[in-house]
Amino acid sequence: MTERDVWSAWADVWPARRRERDGVVDEAILAFAARHLAGRVLDAGCGDGAYTSALRARSFDVLGVDVTPELLTIARARHPDLRFEEASLARLPFSDAAFDSTFCLTVLEWAADPVASLRELRRVTAGPLVLGVLGAGNRTRDVHLARFWGGSPMNGLLPWELKLLCEREELGVKDELGVSRSGVETGGRDAMTRAMIWLLACEPSGG
Secondary structure (H helix, E strand, C coil): CCHHHHHHHHCCCHHHHHHHHCCHHHHHHHHHHHHHCCCEEEEECCCCCHHHHHHHHCCCEEEEEECCHHHHHHHHHHCCCCEEEECECCECCCCCCCECEEEEECCHHHCCCHHHHHHHHHHCECCCEEEEEECCCCHHHHHHHHHHHCCCCCCCCCHHHHHHHHHHCCEEEEEEEEEECCEEECCCHHHHHHCCEEEEEEEECCC
């Protein structure tokens, strides 16, 4: 089963799961992103286009990409004025440094090969990357158990593992923040455990 096949099966339920972040959570995510993004932005793994639209409303020049045709159909119907392309994060059809910055939220923990995907994001991005994964406090993470019997595409990547992965790939973490319904979380693994979403802003070392 391909990555596209897996996500096609999830396309009907994912927009509703994403809407669980509406309100305080989304506001905190977008405020963090706006502090670090600049110029032409790639929304990598854009899903239904909600964040693509929110970033455009904040005056970013943004392109959304996703591997799932069904989700892109929803995105294009809801946001006909925005640009969306079908692409896998592991094989992005863009030249080196094609974007000034990248936004990639709750995608890498679902990727078949998160290392290859992170390397591609770095390749096509000249400047900062804003990355986010589900914290242990997010109920969606419960579905990762199903991967043991082939029922979930989630690879289980945790916030502190993403941070270590970024450091290994020479992406220096400049800022980080956890977001939950009760507010923001800062600190170490305890905060990462409580968070609904954990966000990192990073740049290539020396950038």
